[in-house]
Amino acid sequence: MENKEPIIEFQQVDLSFGSTKVLNKIDLALDAGKFYTLLGPSGSGKSTILKLISGQLQADSGEILFEGQRINHLPAEKRRVNTVFQNYALFPNMNVFDNVAFGPKLKGLSKDEVRLKVETMLSLVKLADFSNREINELSGGQQQRVAIARALANDPEVLLLDEPLSALDYKLRKDMQQELRTIQKRLGITFVFVTHDQEEALAMSDWIFVMNDGVIQQNGTPEDIYDEPINHFVADFIGESNIVKGIMKSDYLVHFVGKDFINVDAGMRPEERVEVVIRPEDLDLTTIENGKLVVTIEDQSFRGDFYEITAQDDDGNQWQVQATNSATIGERVGLTFDPEDIHIMRFNESENDFDARLERYEE
Amino acid sequence: MLKNKTAHLYLMVLFTLLYAPIFFLVLYSFNAGTTMQGWQGFTWNHYQELFSDYHLIEIVLDTLILALLSALIATIVGTVGALVINRQKNRVWKNTLLSLNNVLLVSPDVIIGASLLILFTVCGFSLGFVSTLFAHIAFSIPIVVLMILPRLQEMSHSLIDAAKDLGANDQQVLSQVTLPYISPGVLAGFFMAFTYSLDDFAVTFFVTGNGFTTLSVEIYSRARQGVSLEINALSTIMFLVSIILVLFYYLINQRANRQRKNKLTKIVLPGERE
Numbered sequence: 049m050e051n052k053e054p055i056i057e058f059q060q061v062d063l064s065f066g067s068t069k070v071l072n073k074i075d076l077a078l079d080a081g082k083f084y085t086l087l088g089p090s091g092s093g094k095s096t097i098l099k100l101i102s103g104q105l106q107a108d109s110g111e112i113l114f115e116g117q118r119i120n121h122l123p124a125e126k127r128r129v130n131t132v133f134q135n136y137a138l139f140p141n142m143n144v145f146d147n148v149a150f151g152p153k154l155k156g157l158s159k160d161e162v163r164l165k166v167e168t169m170l171s172l173v174k175l176a177d178f179s180n181r182e183i184n185e186l187s188g189g190q191q192q193r194v195a196i197a198r199a200l201a202n203d204p205e206v207l208l209l210d211e212p213l214s215a216l217d218y219k220l221r222k223d224m225q226q227e228l229r230t231i232q233k234r235l236g237i238t239f240v241f242v243t244h245d246q247e248e249a250l251a252m253s254d255w256i257f258v259m260n261d262g263v264i265q266q267n268g269t270p271e272d273i274y275d276e277p278i279n280h281f282v283a284d285f286i287g288e289s290n291i292v293k294g295i296m297k298s299d300y301l302v303h304f305v306g307k308d309f310i311n312v313d314a315g316m317r318p319e320e321r322v323e324v325v326i327r328p329e330d331l332d333l334t335t336i337e338n339g340k341l342v343v344t345i346e347d348q349s350f351r352g353d354f355y356e357i358t359a360q361d362d363d364g365n366q367w368q369v370q371a372t373n374s375a376t377i378g379e380r381v382g383l384t385f386d387p388e389d390i391h392i393m394r395f396n397e398s399e400n401d402f403d404a405r406l407e408r409y410e411e
Numbered sequence: 412m413l414k415n416k417t418a419h420l421y422l423m424v425l426f427t428l429l430y431a432p433i434f435f436l437v438l439y440s441f442n443a444g445t446t447m448q449g450w451q452g453f454t455w456n457h458y459q460e461l462f463s464d465y466h467l468i469e470i471v472l473d474t475l476i477l478a479l480l481s482a483l484i485a486t487i488v489g490t491v492g493a494l495v496i497n498r499q500k501n502r503v504w505k506n507t508l509l510s511l512n513n514v515l516l517v518s519p520d521v522i523i524g525a526s527l528l529i530l531f532t533v534c535g536f537s538l539g540f541v542s543t544l545f546a547h548i549a550f551s552i553p554i555v556v557l558m559i560l561p562r563l564q565e566m567s568h569s570l571i572d573a574a575k576d577l578g579a580n581d582q583q584v585l586s587q588v589t590l591p592y593i594s595p596g597v598l599a600g601f602f603m604a605f606t607y608s609l610d611d612f613a614v615t616f617f618v619t620g621n622g623f624t625t626l627s628v629e630i631y632s633r634a635r636q637g638v639s640l641e642i643n644a645l646s647t648i649m650f651l652v653s654i655i656l657v658l659f660y661y662l663i664n665q666r667a668n669r670q671r672k673n674k675l676t677k678i679v680l681p682g683e684r685e
Contacts, residue, residue: 102572102576103575103576104572104575104576123575123580124572124575124576125575125576125577125578125579125580126578129576130576130577131572131573131576133569133572133573134569135567135569137567137569137570137572137573138573139570139573139574139588139591139592140592141591141592141594142591150574150577150579150587151577151578154577154578154579154583155578198577199576199577202577202578
């Protein structure tokens with residue numbers, strides 16, 4: 049963490065629509081110049097956070113700060129943030145140039161300044177020759193680019209992107225992910241990106257907030273969140289996971305599927321009931337004698353660079369395995385993994401407790 | 412093929428029936444006689460008579476000014492009304508406003524005319540140009556509202572959010588985003604109001620006083636003494652003007668379409684699907 053004031057800060061922010069609690073005591077701090085992602089299923093409150101930052105919604109209680117100044121009731125048009133809307137929200141009665149020029153013109157820039165700004169922004173999104181086009185003549189991907197150029201033309205400190213890639217096809221989405229990342233690095237401003245696509249979040253972000261039911265479940269770097277999910281929801285939502293029930297016998301010793309395993313987690317109560325996570329790519333097929341687990345292969349499908357294998361152990365637990373070698377359905381094989389591949393999750397552990405525990409035993 | 416022929420025949424009969432009276436009227440505007448009974452040779456007399464009838468020309472001008480003015484005011488009031496109705500969050504209240512608007516549209520002209528007449532007399536308002544203007548504005552507003560509301564309803568709220576996001580205040584949102592978006596509806600509303608005002612007989616009949624009259628009321632009162640062929644000449648000119656207007660409109664539309672088509676050659680970015 050840098051020793052700078054965060055550009056955006058939420059303190060204990062609450063919001064309800066009628067009797068539905070949309071956000072529950074949200075705390076977050078965003079540093080300038082980073083790429084943040086709010087990740088969660090629909091209805092988790094991630095777009096609501098975006099609307100609170102942009103000023104489309106007002107918080108019921110709590111503080112929203114911009115560079116240390118309270119902006120709870122500052123109207124949207126006075127905030128130094130701009131939004132790329134999910135449906136692009138381009139003005140249909142204006143052409144590409146006028147859409148991008150909308151913000152700069154309102155700011156009272158001269159004609160030449162406006163033209164320069166629009167040209168710079170359009171070339172940034174690779175639409176330099178499109179300024180005279182009408183909006184309805186553009187494809188979805190092109191409209192997307194115009195929406196980004198229009199938002200950036202206002203020189204925002206923070207760019208908010210509300211699921212901007214969800215309407216694009218797979219290949220175009222991949223390209224745009226990279227391009228957005230490049231644009232963010234080039235401009236050096238803060239991006240807050242909302243998505244329900246965990247792959248997208250892992251690929252693009254410096255820092256991810258995983259949300260569910262109006263609560264931030266976990267935040268951290270993509271690696272942290274993937275490797276050390278805090279609870280069942282995060283483990284399940286981010287990537288594929290094998291989750292089984294277990295008991296922490298003592299520090300560095302966990303019991304699950306009827307056996308004791310050495311692992312790298314500590315700091316729990318003795319005999320504490322926990323959940324055990326092992327990622328499918330960390331499991332390897334081996335012989336029954338060498339296997340830490342013995343399973344029966346149930347299903348297998350070829351995925352190009354690996355085989356997706358479903359297997360069942362003798363206790364009836366399902367195991368997902370990503371293996372480089374193929375197996376035979378019905379065959380009994382061993383599964384092996386390293387102690388550091390076992391990740392332990394405590395029930396109802398808060399993020400603060402989780403971080404504190406990690407720090408304690410990692411020292 | 413047979414089906415096609417029947418359809419053509421049907422349309423021909425239909426249009427003949429529709430246009431025959433007008434053709435008949437135009438033809439007799441050149442009749443040397445003084446009635447529509449029997450053709451007595453060609454003459455421009457009725458046109459000469461028409462152009463020297465300053466009273467009638469004055470009425471034509473009055474009617475046009477009335478239509479323009481009432482349509483203009485009704486468009487402004489109706490646009491504001493549509494914006495207000497559309498902004499209502501309370502559904503019951505919104506539907507009530509809408510129903511009140513629609514009731515005015517379907518209620519008979521005679522009733523509107525009579526009630527306005529009663530209103531004006533009770534208030535001691537003298538009948539004349541101003542009373543007629545008020546009456547025309549009154550029955551045009553619901554039409555304008557009805558033309559504009561659908562455009563407003565189909566407009567996505569995210570456009571307003573986007574405009575605010577980019578720094579527009581409420582007034583700028585209205586003038587630069589909302590109004591341009593609904594402008595086709597506003598224009599249509601204006602023209603509807605204009606033609607309704609030109610057309611109207613029933614309401615106008617009640618609220619025109621002694622000094623002021625419109626074309627429809629004037630033609631009606633003249634017709635009671637037997638239609639002079641001067642009226643035929645006037646109708647012919649009005650018919651011609653409307654044909655020219657329709658042609659003009661058609662040409663503008665054609666040109667707009669062609670421009671649109673020329674622009675439609677898209678450039679597709681690499682890796683992008685149409």
